[in-house]
Amino acid sequence: MDIKHYMQQIGQDARAASRLMAKADTNTKNRALLSIAAAIRRDREKLLAANRQDLEAAKAAGMEAALLDRLTLSEKAIATMAEGLEQIAALPDPIGEITDLKYRPSGIQVGRMRVPLGVIGIIYEARPNVTVDAAGLCIKSGNACILRGGSEAIHCNRALAALVHEGLESAGLPKGAAQVVETTDRAAVGALITMKEYVDVIVPRGGKGLIERISNEARIPVIKHLDGNCHVYIDDEADEAKALKILENAKTQRLGTCNTAESLLVARAIAADMLPKLAAMLTAHGVEIRGCAETLKWVPQAKAATEEDYYTEYLAAIISCKVVDGLDEAIAHINHYSSHHTDAIVTENYTKARRFLREVDSSSVMVNASTRFADGFEYGLGAEIGISTDKLHARGPVGLEGLTSVKYVVLGDGQVRT
Secondary structure: OOHHHHHHHHHHHHHHHHHHHHHOOHHHHHHHHHHHHHHHHHOHHHHHHHHHHHHHHHHHOOOOHHHHHHHOOOHHHHHHHHHHHHHHHHOOOOOOOEEEEEEOOOOOEEEEEEEEOOEEEEEEOOOOHHHHHHHHHHHHOOOEEEEEOOHHHHHHHHHHHHHHHHHHHHOOOOHHHEEEOOOOOOHHHHHHOOOOOOOOEEEEEOOHHHHHHHHHHOOOOEOOOOOOOEEEEEOOOOOHHHHHHHHHHHHHOOOOOOOOEEEEEEEHHHHHHHHHHHHHHHHHOOOEEEEOHHHHHHOOOOEEOOOHHHHOOOOOOEEEEEEEOOHHHHHHHHHHHOOOOEEEEEOOOHHHHHHHHHHOOOOEEEEOOOHHHOOOOOOOOOOOOOEEOOOOOOOEEOOOHHHEEEEEEEEOOOOOOO
16 A cells, blocks of 8 residues: 555645535534444444454564453443533534624724534544544544544444444435555555644544654644543541542553553551551552652552652552642642643631642642543533643543634625724
């Protein structure tokens, strides 16, 4: 296969489709989404069979447990994909919305209209659900997308792509609006991230190595986050039951996700009482604790943490732990070591909670809730195309609004500038 020619053709088809998608009305886009959701439910067994093929090949290749977890499609995950599309269909259509319309002294009205970005390239590893989430969000937001999943999920991604095309065609929309790159050749990624004439933005989803490569080599704007070193801070005014429950969920529900807690901070005033209880819970789940000197004092089974541990996204049954003097030191620690993804405080003190929300510099900041909620589906976005820790354009889970831009519109009645 001539990769360059193949990718150029995909790009041309996507650009042509993006013009049609920008004009599509809300009902047409919603019909496509609901049709895809119905097809996913109908072909559940086919999708599970395709996923089993991918899993067998991945296990034979020695894939790590965290990636195997991301690759696995369960019946619940398939139902969630379909439900996510239905949620997207139920959301207001942002395209064409005019806001901030104001009269100027000249008599003209000036406002801003929300418009699609155009063509979005999504590069991702392992997770086949991204194929559906990304396609659904791009369809509703009037964009076209080029989806390049990892070779480890090729069978499942192809099966899902066929259902997406079925739904698009049933609504009279172009298949080019959501294309899955069929080749597993890595050269396709290099081509995609440099096709400035066809692609408007790149969204990488995967490991730190992939995202660093895309960020360094892309000639197109990138919406990204490199890693998810998420913190849970247990304040000295925390409710004990809440603290145990939140940390347990944040760390142990799923080890291989970017919103999993990787770092625990505990206020010194409660460390002697609270740390052994938190540690016992984590140890029962098979989680290794790497802590500071004070942590080792109260948790005999803990290992000494290095400076690097406090920066690390483990994606494994390991958590770093540090005893801090209080809120000020917790905030300082998070802002220094965090990847600015998601950080949480457990406290019953309203004033401290407000300070934490205001001063922690992350894309999602939480009070008395698990970091695992940092997700487009859980935030009511229907799904997400990714999570951004950048500060420009989009931040946090990127849903419909993050896939749009605005242009100024002017309404006049014959006015001329004097």
